[in-house]
Amino acid sequence: MTDVRSLLRSGTVYLDGGMGTLLQKRGMKAGEAPERWGLTHRDIIRSIHRAYFDAGSHIVMANTFGVNPVRYDAQTLELMVRTAVEDAKEARRESGAPQEKFVALDLGPTGQLLKPFGPLGFEEAVAAFAQTVRLGAAAGVDCVAIETMNDSQETRAALLAVKENCDLPVLVCNAYGSDGKLMSGSTPEAVVAMMEGLGADAVGINCSYGPETMAPVVLRYLACASVPVICKPNAGLPAVVAGETVYDVDEASFAASMRKLAEAGVRVLGGCCGTTPDYIAALTRATRDVEAKPVEPKRAAVIASRSHALTLSERPVMIGERINPTGKKRFRQALAESDMGYILAEGIAQEERGADALDVNVGAPGIDEKAMLPRVTEELQAVTDLPLQLDTADPAAMEAALRVYNGKAMINSVNGSEASMAAVFPLIKKYGGVAVALTLNEKGIPETAEGRLAIAERILARAEAEGISRRDLVFDPLTMTVSADRRAARVTLEALRLIREKTGCGTVLGVSNVSFGLPAREVIGSAFLTMALERGLSAAIMNPKSDAMLGAFRSFLTLNGMDANCADYIAFASALPQTQPAAAPAASAQPKEVPGGKGLRYAVTKGLCADAARFASEALDRGREALALVQEEIIPALDDVGRGFEAKTLFLPQLMMSAEAAEAAFREVKARASAASAMKRCAVVLATVKGDVHDIGKNIVRLLLENYGYQVTDLGRDVPPETVLEAVIRLHAPICGLSALMTTTVPAMAETVDLIHREAPWCKVMVGGAVLTEAFAAEIHADGYGRDAMAAVRCAERFEAEQNA
Amino acid sequence: MSTLHEVILPPAPIRREEALRYAMQPRTADGSGFPQMDACIRMAEGKITCRAVWRMDALAWEADRLDLGFAETESSALRRRLDGCDRAILFAATAGMEMERLILRAKAISPLHGLCMHAVGAAIIEEACDRLCARLAEEHPDDALRPRFSPGYGDLPLAMQREVFAALDCGRKLGLTLTDTLLMQPGKSVTAIIGLSAKGDNDR
Structure with missing residues (x-):
């Protein structure tokens, strides 16, 4: 038996226990990164690894949990992985314990959320993990352990990075909430399906809570997994007593609870936060006579x-x-x-x-x-x-x-x-x-x-x-x-x-x-x-x-x-349509029946999407000229609502309801293609600047600009200055709109404005967002400022008039 | 190092008036209803469990600085808010990723649905913070609790979020992350400081 895969096949496998909590006891401050602290306290790291081997651990995790290129530069990364793996191997040499002993590269979360909820792209995450994996493989680890992941997509990125950069066995552990789901909302069954699909050698849970609390999730793993199941929980919940962090599950009860899980079929056992070499020693003693249950391949698709x-x-x-x-x-x-x-x-x-x-x-x-x-x-x-x-x-x-x-x-x-x-x-x-x-x-x-x-x-x-x-x-x-x-x-x-x-x-x-x-x-x-x-x-x-x-x-x-x-x-x-004549359809037809010309203009003003589309379609079918329909009914309705909004007699939701109703009417106009070109105005590039993800305001501006006939290219949120410039140049756009909500992202906005002015001097830039004021906009050299969505439309109209003048 | 307490705040009725206010709609103008808002409230009702983590630290007052236990600050606005307090609770609360999903889903339906769901999310997390504070007040019957104060208010720098995140282990406990631009994600999240003073002190 020479590798982790055969070890996993052979019977019960013991992992190590907590690291961070032990380091804090040895002087590391809360909030300090164990991987950085470890560089200057190698003897302590080695002694902890050695104590775990001595307690019976087959696999010890090198001190690389937080080592990834999202946090560290390449040089530091290399130093941290090499040092951590060397220390774990040195501990293995020092330990005289009789069991087979292996060293794992430990991969934890990057600390950034993945898109669409965070800034990190999926392939960026894969590439980040890949760097650490290659360093770990080069340093000679025996396997990789992916741990404490609370987002299934980030777990996938890590696992894919392992699979694409080495042939090492890989153990995948996720951290669950008390609701039995990952923070990303994934159930154990979903996680098992995806990780087995990507070729995990063992799957399970770590961290989270104590073994009793985690037992229901672990049993669900056993019911659906076709590979060995891992359980590596915390020593219960932490509390600070007289300045010391203590956990509420002691060694004996930890070991007793873990024994029950081993009997249920868990083959890979260890501990996480709050567990120590004493816990692992108690665990190995308590489960020594439990025969490892064979892993049954599951059949259902x-x-x-x-x-x-x-x-x-x-x-x-x-x-x-x-x-x-x-x-x-x-x-x-x-x-x-x-x-x-x-x-x-x-x-x-x-x-x-x-x-x-x-x-x-x-x-x-x-x-x-x-x-x-x-x-x-x-x-x-x-x-x-x-x-x-x-x-x-x-x-x-x-x-x-x-x-x-x-x-x-x-x-x-x-x-x-x-x-x-x-x-x-x-x-x-x-x-x-x-x-x-x-x-x-x-x-x-x-x-x-x-x-x-x-x-x-x-x-x-x-x-x-x-x-x-x-x-x-x-x-x-x-x-x-x-x-x-x-x-x-x-x-x-x-x-x-x-x-x-x-x-x-x-x-x-x-x-x-x-x-x-x-x-x-x-x-x-x-x-x-x-x-x-x-x-x-x-x-x-x-x-x-x-x-x-x-x-x-x-x-x-x-x-x-x-x-x-x-x-x-x-x-x-x-939900089936009523067969009897019902009240509902009559109600929606109401505007047509009301005297006083309550047609398309009324529908747009009141924000009635279905009616607006129907009135527009009927009018066009009757031969009404598209441009006249737009200029005489839709735009005046939008203007009425816009003025009401500016006068504060109407509010943002009504403005948007009308805009959406107008959009529904425009769709009918556009469907008759010849009419579409008649209402076209100039190109506008919109973006929420780099580092910012608040795009509700920008989306409202887009909707309104489109209503007024502008050809809007929306680049989305968290957009780098170069991407904005590229679009402005490609479209030769005379207008660009930028939004930012946070004071911390205004520098990115200023940078984008400068870049456009330098490289695309024909383009006028308008800016908006919660933190901006007219004075602030001038300070970052924006050409215009939109206090709200209507103001942005007015600003675009002004730019357009200036260009045409 | 102080004990971290985790709190689960199960779904509660969504405050429609509050959501309307966040959608910049002071009232439903003519009582004719607001179908997009109602649809968003229906979509979110009962779906969002908020989670929070908090700790309590003793305050150390110095001439021009205040040691909060997890960080030091010179913010005069915070000093004013905590005047007379000898302890403070620091908390983080979040409506989590599920809320973000609902917002993305609503945006896919229409921009107005997007605006409404954002407002619903804000109403949900604010209500959860109110519930958390009520519970903290109950758990500390002998103390007077000050209104909550967040990094970024007044002259309290938003950059303090980094220390808040480390102090509350927000990543692991709540799945929260902080971008380089100090944005919290998932977005419907709150961090705040609440001052405590013994009720007796005020009575005297």
Whole structure:
């Protein structure tokens, strides 16, 4: 036995205990960094490591927990890793303890939140961890331990960095709150799915609370993990008594609680804050006679989002198909314009209809899928908790999306052709995921159910030969169009049954295709869905926004006893459109019926989006000229509201409601393309400056400027000066707007203003934000100042007039 | 080094009036309702558990400086606020990442939803701070508690956030981070100092 992987296979493994709390006892001040303190107190670090080896630890963590390039420069980083690893190895040499002894590189959080909630990009985080990992591997550690991570995405970044920069075994521990979730909201099941997918050798918990408090989370790990489970908790909760920090779980009770967890199946045991070599000695004594339980590989196919895991075998799941540009003009336009709002709204709408997961396909002519798929993936994950099914035929786009996907994705798709398997299997191996395996190959789609089963079996054999678990494959027996071949649906359904019976794997179907070319598609489509579900379909890719399809799905679950109190069915049914004449539609039509010309202008003034869109559409259909509609109705309405806002008789929300209603009307105008150019005004570049993430105000300004016809390019928040300049030059924009909320980010604003004035002297810069005043704006040489969103519009109009003068 | 106390503040009813105020809407003008705000309140209702961590330190008053136990300051505004106090509670509270998610989700629906959810988040964390303070007052029945005072108020430098974060172990206890520009993330978070003086002193 010579390495950590065989050690993990051989039986119970002991880790070390607390470090920081011990260093404080030895003179390190609270708030001091152990890795820096360790550089000048190497004898103390070595003696603690040695005491842990002597107490029975197999693996001791080098003092590298806080060592990462987000905190330290390259030289310091190298010195810290080398020193820490040398000290741990020296302690190992000094210890005469009989057990096998290993040294781990310890990786803790960077201390920065990842995007979209913080400043650190995912790839930046991977690169940061990679630096430390390479140094650790070069210094000769035996394995890597990722610890105390409270964000699943940062944990993924660290794990990916380990996997891409060394072949060392890796233990992954997360810190949980008392609610049994990470700070990022992830459940143990989701974390296990993603970390196993990325190839963790063992998974578990550390830090957090005492062993009794953590036991429920640890038991959930045991129930779903197929690798050894780690438990490395604190010695309970700390309190300061007479100036000393003491923890409320003593050695004996710590060891007794840990024994129970060992008996339940935990194979890797240690301690965190407040535990000492005495705790580890007590732990090894108390568990010496507990026989390590074998690790049982789990069978169910599991996908996961950031927040939760979804098992594909407990009940059929619904995968929303609407994020797909095929046959949708509006969607293609949104992609071409990078209109994320439209795509995100489509995701949220499907979630609200009860979808369990979302298919994400952004393939369209002229779209760079490799850039767009990861972008949409990240943006969707910020606003929805649903697991995603990444849908692309381009392996490079698939890999780009799998990297950033915070969870364990469904991979759509692989098929029985050599080329497909060669491209997709390595991605499953590296990133984890459940692949949708299409039962077709180079020769096409077999016409018989047996033919499709044969391909499924071949794919399964190949996958298993490459070390991919069968639980990570679900088979798609391919829905064909029944109008083209009367036997098509029967073959698909028969193949579905055969594959289920013979392979035991899950199945998936895109059900909509069956009705292609037929009238009343939803009627026959929903019947096909019911038949497929009855034959054991695990996942239906379908349109949750269709009442008929959703009704069939909900009814199936209710009739099969999978809907307690029929609650989901009742919720679905109560949202159905009323068949009797109801009061609601009459109310929304009200403005039309009210005499006195309460049409579009009224709707915009009152902020009634649906009415504004309807009035605009009707007027245009009647032949009203678009430009006249804009100039005589929409703009005057906006001006009325703007004046009311300036006079403080109306407030920000009304201003925005009107702006959104105007936007709805403009959308109708733009849909009739010839009219769109008539209302175009000049380009404006908007950004919230570097270091600042407060963008609510900037978003309001964008909405209003767009209302007034400006061609706004919104660079988002936390934008470096160079990026702003690049956009101003590229668009030759005559106007740039910058926002900052904090005094600490005003320097970044001043820097951006200076850069634009120097490199793009044609561009006028207006600034706004809570801390700014007119005087302050002048001081940083801004050309204009917007106290609020209306003032920003006025300022842009003034700039534009000056340019044209 | 003082004991760190962790407090869980479960979801409470969202104060609509407060949220309206944060959305810069002093009242619903004509009583016609404000559907975006109502939708955001529904989305957030019952979803946000706030968490806090606090510690108490003895104050050491010097001629022109005040030793807060975790940091020293020359801020005259804070000195005025703590005048007569011999101890202070330092706390950090956050509505956490879930609140950030709700805000991003609302922004994806519309800018106005974004504004409203921001306001709802502010109302939630402020209410949680009020609850925390009420609880601290209950736990210290013999003391008078001063109103809370945060880094960045008056002449108390925002840079003190660095010392506050170290003193409360905000990263580990609450999942909070501080950017180079001293922004707290997740954003709906509060740090503050509360002065304590024995009630008897004031009575005399």
